Amino acid sequence: MSPPATSIAKSSPPLRVDTLVKRFGEMTALDGITLEVHSGECLGLLGPNAAGKSTLIRSIVGRVIPDAGTISVFGAQADSMSARTALGWVPQELALYPRLTCRENLQSFGRYHGLGGVALDQAVAQCLGWATLTDRAGELVKNFSGGMKRRLNMAAGLIHQPKLALMDEPTVGVDPQSRNHIFEMIETLRGEGMSIIYTTHYMEEAERLCDRIAIVDHGKIIALGTNADLVRNAFGSRSQVLARFAGAQERIADWVAQRGGQAVGGSAQFTIEHPTEIGGLLEASEKAGFELLDVSLRKPNLESVFLRLTGRELRD
Amino acid sequence: MISAIVRTAMVSLCRDRGALVLSFILPVVFFSIFAVIFGGRHDSTPKVKVLVVDEDHSRISQRLVQGLEREGSLVVQTRPAPVKGAQQPEYMAPTAEAAVKSGTAPVALIIPHGFGENPISFGPAGGNRPTIQLLEDSSDIVAPQMIVGLLQKVAMTSMPDLMAEQGSRYLDQFAGGLTREQHDRLDESLRYLRERQESGAAAPDSGNGGIIAVTVRAVVGENKNNPMVSFYAAAIGVMFLLFTASGAAGALLDEVESGTLDRVLSSRVTMTTLLLGKLTFNSLLAFSQLVLMFLWGWAVFKLDFWSHIPGFVVMGVCTAFAVAAFGMLLASVCRTRAQLGALSTLVILVMSSIGGSMFPRFLMPEAMQKAGLLTINAWAIDGFTKVFWRDEPVFHLWPQVLVLVGIAIVLFAVARRLARRWEYT
Numbered sequence: 001m002s003p004p005a006t007s008i009a010k011s012s013p014p015l016r017v018d019t020l021v022k023r024f025g026e027m028t029a030l031d032g033i034t035l036e037v038h039s040g041e042c043l044g045l046l047g048p049n050a051a052g053k054s055t056l057i058r059s060i061v062g063r064v065i066p067d068a069g070t071i072s073v074f075g076a077q078a079d080s081m082s083a084r085t086a087l088g089w090v091p092q093e094l095a096l097y098p099r100l101t102c103r104e105n106l107q108s109f110g111r112y113h114g115l116g117g118v119a120l121d122q123a124v125a126q127c128l129g130w131a132t133l134t135d136r137a138g139e140l141v142k143n144f145s146g147g148m149k150r151r152l153n154m155a156a157g158l159i160h161q162p163k164l165a166l167m168d169e170p171t172v173g174v175d176p177q178s179r180n181h182i183f184e185m186i187e188t189l190r191g192e193g194m195s196i197i198y199t200t201h202y203m204e205e206a207e208r209l210c211d212r213i214a215i216v217d218h219g220k221i222i223a224l225g226t227n228a229d230l231v232r233n234a235f236g237s238r239s240q241v242l243a244r245f246a247g248a249q250e251r252i253a254d255w256v257a258q259r260g261g262q263a264v265g266g267s268a269q270f271t272i273e274h275p276t277e278i279g280g281l282l283e284a285s286e287k288a289g290f291e292l293l294d295v296s297l298r299k300p301n302l303e304s305v306f307l308r309l310t311g312r313e314l315r316d
Numbered sequence: 317m318i319s320a321i322v323r324t325a326m327v328s329l330c331r332d333r334g335a336l337v338l339s340f341i342l343p344v345v346f347f348s349i350f351a352v353i354f355g356g357r358h359d360s361t362p363k364v365k366v367l368v369v370d371e372d373h374s375r376i377s378q379r380l381v382q383g384l385e386r387e388g389s390l391v392v393q394t395r396p397a398p399v400k401g402a403q404q405p406e407y408m409a410p411t412a413e414a415a416v417k418s419g420t421a422p423v424a425l426i427i428p429h430g431f432g433e434n435p436i437s438f439g440p441a442g443g444n445r446p447t448i449q450l451l452e453d454s455s456d457i458v459a460p461q462m463i464v465g466l467l468q469k470v471a472m473t474s475m476p477d478l479m480a481e482q483g484s485r486y487l488d489q490f491a492g493g494l495t496r497e498q499h500d501r502l503d504e505s506l507r508y509l510r511e512r513q514e515s516g517a518a519a520p521d522s523g524n525g526g527i528i529a530v531t532v533r534a535v536v537g538e539n540k541n542n543p544m545v546s547f548y549a550a551a552i553g554v555m556f557l558l559f560t561a562s563g564a565a566g567a568l569l570d571e572v573e574s575g576t577l578d579r580v581l582s583s584r585v586t587m588t589t590l591l592l593g594k595l596t597f598n599s600l601l602a603f604s605q606l607v608l609m610f611l612w613g614w615a616v617f618k619l620d621f622w623s624h625i626p627g628f629v630v631m632g633v634c635t636a637f638a639v640a641a642f643g644m645l646l647a648s649v650c651r652t653r654a655q656l657g658a659l660s661t662l663v664i665l666v667m668s669s670i671g672g673s674m675f676p677r678f679l680m681p682e683a684m685q686k687a688g689l690l691t692i693n694a695w696a697i698d699g700f701t702k703v704f705w706r707d708e709p710v711f712h713l714w715p716q717v718l719v720l721v722g723i724a725i726v727l728f729a730v731a732r733r734l735a736r737r738w739e740y741t
Contacts, residue, residue, distance in 0.1 A: 058578075061582040062582060062740075063578050063581065063582060063740065064740065065740045081584060084582065084583060084584055085584070087582070089579065089582050091575050091578060091579055092575075093574060093575030093578075094574065094575070095574055095575035095576040095578065095579040096574070096576065097576065109579070109580075109583065112580055112583035112584060112585045113583045113584055114584050156579070157579070160583075
């Protein structure tokens with residue numbers, strides 16, 4: 001998959017989004033989002049369901065008209081023909097023709113992007129190989145497994161070899177083996193220098209694939225940086241203690257809040273500077289009358305960052 | 317347990333508007349349409365239009381025309397409708413025949429010179445007795461028989477021999493008596509008339525068995541192998557074209573639901589291009605169906621297909637274009653396949669019933685015939701009838717072509733406007 005030659009300004013960044021706002025009735029889906037994707041970078045959009053990730057992606061591909069703000073793709077206005085050519089969109093839905101074969105699907109979407117003749121044949125062959133579907137090229141898509149459909153869904157979005165790929169939760173509903181397969185496909189693209197925006201609510205996907213991560217919640221980017229930056233900015237050099245207690249959960253939650261921690265899903269989370277602080281915490285819980293079930297110490301991760309910034313778990 | 321199942325099914329039905337429409341509204345609509353067509357409302361019984369050419373201009377012929385004009389079930393025309401307020405000349409035999417051929421009326425009566433001198437048909441066939449000519453369009457199987465019957469009604473068709481016999485007795489009594497030779501000739505003629513009546517030799521559609529002699533001549537469809545095949549090929553064909561077109565256009569809703577439409581519109585394809593593509597495909601599909609339908613008519617029912625290719629192509633393309641645009645409109649109005657299924661069934665069956673796909677329009681009440689002109693079916697069937705039944709030249713199809721193409725353009729424009737809701741969020 002080599003990037004195509006398109007009539008775009010190579011000096012401009014692949015994507016620049018400036019104070020983007022989109023409202024659906026009373027609900028604000030995008031609340032002044034500003035971000036930039038660098039050339040050859042994979043930028044992760046990490047956030048829970050309904051955070052605004054898909055609305056942002058759909059705005060970039062021109063399927064949603066924002067109420068305010070601007071989007072430029074290699075300097076061109078979103079929804080312009082040059083922006084459409086430069087962008088490749090992998091939607092969350094399996095947007096395929098089930099009664100066409102795998103090859104026919106790729107040919108159709110290739111033609112919709114203006115490919116034809118030898119260029120189309122080459123692009124189809126390349127995509128089939130990239131998605132490891134060459135052996136299944138002549139089979140009807142409706143008979144494919146979920147993982148194969150996901151891979152074809154990606155290939156169909158990138159058939160025209162765009163310079164910027166927008167992938168909206170491409171691993172939804174697939175088994176771990178297929179997910180790994182998809183990761184390898186994306187890593188191939190990254191190795192070829194394609195710029196990518198990757199939305200997910202799986203922390204491990206963002207950590208594995210993305211150079212930088214934007215944490216999105218309630219239509220806003222609440223943190224942006226590399227994985228290490230985000231953790232360092234939120235926690236510094238501190239660690240997290242996770243403890244579970246038996247007893248009335250409301251009393252436990254009040255006590256955890258008094259100690260500066262967060263009660264999440266039946267466990268208490270505390271941030272400490274040194275491991276030696278664990279002893280003091282346990283002693284205090286005993287004095288409060290709580291029976292300790294288990295305790296662990298861990299380095300903070302993206303999920304910890306999200307919890308710290310929003311007070312909610314990533315999968316809420 | 318059973319009540320729980322009934323309750324669940326009831327709630328589901330109540331929330332499915334399409335199923336509700338199909339269950340309760342469609343039957344009532346259909347019942348009403350057919351009740352009107354088949355005479356549930358007697359005040360709107362269809363009248364038969366008949367053109368009358370009086371070549372005799374005698375007192376008798378004028379009385380005959382006046383008698384026909386008094387018949388409530390007939391609309392008698394002796395001259396074409398005024399053009400721009402200017403009265404047109406009376407029909408002559410050739411112009412009346414041309415008018416029947418073009419579908420102006422299903423029947424024309426030609427009252428010949430000399431009719432007034434010898435109006436009653438009496439005596440052996442042949443000779444010089446004047447005979448009324450009835451020119452018919454044989455696609456209308458009702459009107460000619462009705463006219464013949466009404467003509468004979470005056471002269472009491474069922475007992476012409478008795479009338480003649482009674483008349484001869486009066487003649488014998490009041491005219492001073494008949495000679496032996498006159499009696500013999502009269503008896504011979506009466507015997508002939510009785511024999512004809514008893515043997516049923518008079519063809520029921522010829523009118524020769526009646527007291528007024530009528531010869532029936534088909535001026536349209538006289539050489540057709542199977543008179544109604546072309547009508548039904550068009551009528552049934554158009555109805556199923558409408559169903560197919562709405563079904564094919566429903567692919568758009570599938571694409572909306574699966575997200576494929578979004579993906580397509582994020583490529584170089586615009587909504588207008590996409591809809592035009594689908595319109596083209598659906599038109600080709602509809603045209604192919606028509607080709608199959610008429611080829612089947614040719615192969616199985618001896619429809620004269622090959623000598624009407626130009627007219628068929630013109631009408632086929634226009635009809636296909638209109639039904640495809642109709643399908644696009646229905647799809648763009650609906651939000652789901654289920655909605656489309658219910659709406660298209662309702663609309664297409666209503667259009668087909670009043671548009672003549674289920675029942676010929678010329679047999680419907682006048683108001684219903686006019687209402688039918690609001691449907692694609694009526695214009696398409698009229699066009700195909702012109703081609704296959706009346707053998708009219710292609711340029712005579714311009715009203716149907718204009719209307720069908722106009723319908724297609726308007727429906728497509730509305731569909732395009734409605735499709736804006738899919739274009740952007």
